[in-house]
Amino acid sequence: MRPIRPSRRAVERGMPPRLVAGAVAALLALAAAVALISLQTGSSQADEGHHQAAFGADGDGAGQGDVGPVTDVDREFLVKVRQAGLWEIPAGRLAQTHASSEAVKRAGQHLIDGHAKLDQLVREDARILGVTIPNQATEEQQQWVRDLENARGAEFDRLFANVLRASHGKIFATIGEVRAATRNDLIRRHARQANQTVLDHMEVLEDTGLVEPETLEEVEKAVTR
Numbered sequence: 001m002r003p004i005r006p007s008r009r010a011v012e013r014g015m016p017p018r019l020v021a022g023a024v025a026a027l028l029a030l031a032a033a034v035a036l037i038s039l040q041t042g043s044s045q046a047d048e049g050h051h052q053a054a055f056g057a058d059g060d061g062a063g064q065g066d067v068g069p070v071t072d073v074d075r076e077f078l079v080k081v082r083q084a085g086l087w088e089i090p091a092g093r094l095a096q097t098h099a100s101s102e103a104v105k106r107a108g109q110h111l112i113d114g115h116a117k118l119d120q121l122v123r124e125d126a127r128i129l130g131v132t133i134p135n136q137a138t139e140e141q142q143q144w145v146r147d148l149e150n151a152r153g154a155e156f157d158r159l160f161a162n163v164l165r166a167s168h169g170k171i172f173a174t175i176g177e178v179r180a181a182t183r184n185d186l187i188r189r190h191a192r193q194a195n196q197t198v199l200d201h202m203e204v205l206e207d208t209g210l211v212e213p214e215t216l217e218e219v220e221k222a223v224t225r
């Protein structure tokens with residue numbers, strides 16, 4: 001840094017040299033303090049970023065005790081997210097070969113992509129929180145996959161849009177309940193991601209134009225019990 005000398009104008013204005021030197025020293029001290037604060041802020045942001053990256057990468061950044069208690073509702077939520085992926089990914093794949101509607105194929109692709117990411121997250125969070133998650137969808141979900149396997153064309157499209165929209169509507173309500181009450185940071189993060197994914201899936205399913213009013217009535221009954 002170039003040494004700061006009293007400005008010529010200050011000298012010309014007749015400020016005593018000692019006063020000018022004092023003002024310069026004060027300015028230098030202020031600049032140093034600002035630089036120090038800026039460095040400290042940058043460093044704390046970098047640490048936070050590193051922590052998040054490490055946590056996201058291998059989950060070793062925090063143990064269960066650091067992120068809050070896990071309730072039965074939290075556990076059940078992770079199980080449901082895992083099971084959603086276990087049947088929706090096969091259903092999405094079936095849409096690529098059995099559907100006649102391009103919108104249904106597109107919805108199927110969203111299911112595949114969304115649950116591939118969510119499944120990775122749910123396996124990671126379940127491991128960190130010590131929650132056992134299943135490797136099989138429920139019997140009812142497996143039956144839906146079998147029904148889809150046996151359908152073709154317009155019949156497949158209608159079945160796909162309605163069965164999937166109904167199940168997404170129900171889990172959407174569950175996510176809201178979990179997110180509203182959980183005391184666990186990881187479950188909050190998980191609910192946020194699941195919420196975005198489920199919302200996307202409801203929208204692409206609705207975009208098919210095949211969701212029937214009866215399907216939404218069924219969801220209404222289930223979520224307002």
Ligand SMILES: [Fe+2]
Nearest residue numbers: 088111198201
């Ligand atoms: Fe989904």
